[in-house]
Amino acid sequence: MSFSHLFLFATLAACLLPAHALAQPAAPGDTAHQEMQQIVDVQSTRDPDLRPYRTMLKGVDAYADHQRLAPNAPLRFMLIPATPTGKLDGVTLHLSADNLSIPIPLAANGSFTLARDKAAYDANADLVSNKKRDTVRWRADIHTPGLPANVRRLGDLRLECEIRWAVEQDELSFVRRNLFRMAGGPCHSSLIHVPFPVLRKLLAVQARSGERTMDIRVTQDLQRYVPPLHDQSWDDDTLLTLTYAGDSSIATAVPILAAACPCFN
Numbered sequence: 001m002s003f004s005h006l007f008l009f010a011t012l013a014a015c016l017l018p019a020h021a022l023a024q025p026a027a028p029g030d031t032a033h034q035e036m037q038q039i040v041d042v043q044s045t046r047d048p049d050l051r052p053y054r055t056m057l058k059g060v061d062a063y064a065d066h067q068r069l070a071p072n073a074p075l076r077f078m079l080i081p082a083t084p085t086g087k088l089d090g091v092t093l094h095l096s097a098d099n100l101s102i103p104i105p106l107a108a109n110g111s112f113t114l115a116r117d118k119a120a121y122d123a124n125a126d127l128v129s130n131k132k133r134d135t136v137r138w139r140a141d142i143h144t145p146g147l148p149a150n151v152r153r154l155g156d157l158r159l160e161c162e163i164r165w166a167v168e169q170d171e172l173s174f175v176r177r178n179l180f181r182m183a184g185g186p187c188h189s190s191l192i193h194v195p196f197p198v199l200r201k202l203l204a205v206q207a208r209s210g211e212r213t214m215d216i217r218v219t220q221d222l223q224r225y226v227p228p229l230h231d232q233s234w235d236d237d238t239l240l241t242l243t244y245a246g247d248s249s250i251a252t253a254v255p256i257l258a259a260a261c262p263c264f265n
């Protein structure tokens with residue numbers, strides 16, 4: 001590794017982003033009475049969580065730009081708790097601006113779609129939840145149809161990363177954003193780890209492409225794994241099989257990710 005890479009790695013390691021694991025989301029309400037109550041909740045919650053609609057549309061654009069990574073996967077977003085113990089009970093989403101309130105339906109797993117809406121764009125609307133700020137997080141949710149629940153396709157994960165980087169990069173500090181760009185971007189650099197959260201504690205994750213296999217690193221909390229997004233020797237159709245604690249199908253030791261790493265969490 002060159003001196004410039006060592007310096008960049010050391011600087012990145014000093015600028016770690018906070019880590020967030022994924023907890024089980026709850027199903028949304030579906031009656032007219034609940035919908036009216038949900039609108040009141042959005043308006044009355046102190047310091048609600050906000051994300052500009054125009055910013056989220058950057059993720060929609062990134063999906064179109066990089067759809068070749070997962071050509072058969074639809075674009076969805078996921079709402080998740082910010083902490084492992086967080087809950088999404090009663091959570092709602094709206095596109096909100098002056099004289100504008102458009103409900104965004106949530107699926108039972110916390111996922112949702114985001115269509116282009118000229119009125120919301122022109123009004124510079126915010127995507128608003130009825131939860132307090134910093135209690136929920138947003139993720140892209142890209143899944144090629146037909147795969148088992150515990151199998152992820154590497155191209156899907158790469159596309160999720162591109163969408164998330166497009167949405168979140170402008171929220172980073174000037175220094176951190178440009179350090180990531182100098183390293184090649186979080187989706188393309190071996191110097192930056194991109195952990196993916198899961199609902200249950202992991203026992204192991206294994207990548208397979210043809211006859212080739214590799215154990216994937218798992219974070220110390222056992223609730224995130226770090227796929228080789230940057231490594232083009234693993235093609236987009238590489239499949240990652242996640243084995244969870246309690247499944248007992250793999251009894252080998254879990255490959256643990258060192259705590260001190262530059263991460264895009």
